[in-house]
Amino acid sequence: MGLGLADVVATAAAVADAPARNDKVAALAELLGRADRRELSIVIGLLVGDLRQGRIGVGWSTVGSLDIEPVGEASIEVSEVDHAFDEIAFTSGDGSAQRRHDVLAALWARSTAAEQAFLGAVLTGGLRQGALEGVMVTAVAKAAGVPVASVRRGTMLSGDLGETAQIALGDGRAALDSIGLRPGRAIGPMLASTSASVADAMGEFDTAVVQAKLDGIRLQVHRSGDGVRLYTRNLNDVTERLPDVVALTRSLDGEPFVLDGELIGVGSESPELFQDTASTFSSGGGSGRVDLVLSVFDALHLDGEDLIDLPLETRLARLEARMGHVVLPTITTADVAEAEAFEAEILDGGHEGVMVKDVSSPYAAGRRGKAWRKVKPVHTFDLVVLGAEWGHGRRTGWLSNLLLGARDGDDFVMVGKTFKGLTDAMLEWQTAALKELEAEPVDGVPQDRAAITVFTRPELVVEIAIDGVQRSTTYPGGLALRFARVKAHRPDKIAAESDTIDTLRSML
């Protein structure tokens, strides 16, 4: 008898109900202890909402349209769920939508109400049990009786928690610790935290490496012999899409190697807009509208040697010696003024900002550490609230997502939405304030989500921070905000004095 889906559902419920992380871990570890080797990847995939088969093309709309009577008694095994997901994932071509739907419906028809709800949550990314991969790593360690650090390390180097769990529980500590970086296999990329300024970021370090932050797509570049593999930040294999980058990679010295870099569209003088980089990237490189160029900023493995535990300074020296011509603009300095001058130069070149890194730090794969800090300019504007959407999940009952307008003469044109930057107190306040302003929508406000939207008179001013603007075909002003977040409500200001669409346009 294999593990039942009902066992997984019961554990998920226990995890969701337990506020303390330790209790979540205990519940997960107990379940892992009951799974056999083959089931581990499946169970982990279900419970962290990241299936073994990746995304299978079933989302909110499909799940919501299923109206199938649940059964009273649980009978499905997790291996059967896995099999159904496999079938859905690998079916394509004419008529495939129907076949995929049939497989899903058959699964639903055999499920209890609780199982249907759980599977639906998994497929729509709505688990909300307060435990995803981070907690699961700890649970795997507990179930296997090994240190969390070992599991974390194995997961980052293998890029796969399910596989790591199989090794930890099945083969033991020694096998787990022998997982190593292997050119050709993706590894979790090191992530950065944010600093408000270069001076802030440098305050933490004796000496800093400062590098241009390019507004493109993170790319992990592997080469072993003639074998080349290219992975995105989320470890998706995009090798086939980027023949030019593959050719470049084959031309570099020092294989086997693993590099960390950024892929960016480059025009005659300045970098292209991110939109154009992304467009070219997703439609297959060579035939795109812009030239995609790889810039490298770190080396994890070079000349067949692991570098991740060596200081950044050493990694960069090795990188520079081997392939200096593909390394992006970099300086090493202890002087804040020098770093700021470099930042100004980079921004002047049309780039996004700079990264400030501790010169002595190892490559912390898969971690968001303080050794790397990103510094990007922030722009602030006074915009006007045109409406708000009711929130979901922990924001249920609050007006959450604000519809933002810029002034255009006496009118207002919508330029984006945001739900970010709001504290619970601000949500409470704006919910009451916006209800008072409820009105018919003004012109130029999309009404596709009218059912969950409260439209308002354009009166409440909000201070909005953005990273920049981008072209838009969905908003009437032809422009949309990038990474908008609320800094403050400004009921003391009047809408007639808010910022204009022309001011925003000047940023394009």
Next chain:
DNA sequence: AGTTATGCTTC
């Protein structure tokens, strides 16, 4: 053959 709906992935 063109348009629409849905899902996915980058930031």
Next chain:
DNA sequence: CTCGTCC
């Protein structure tokens, strides 16, 4: 991608 909240 950003931010606030919670453990």
Next chain:
DNA sequence: GGACGAGGAAGCATAACT
């Protein structure tokens, strides 16, 4: 400090619909 979950914009792919 780590982990989670709130939900954004653009652009592409695929299959169904018209």
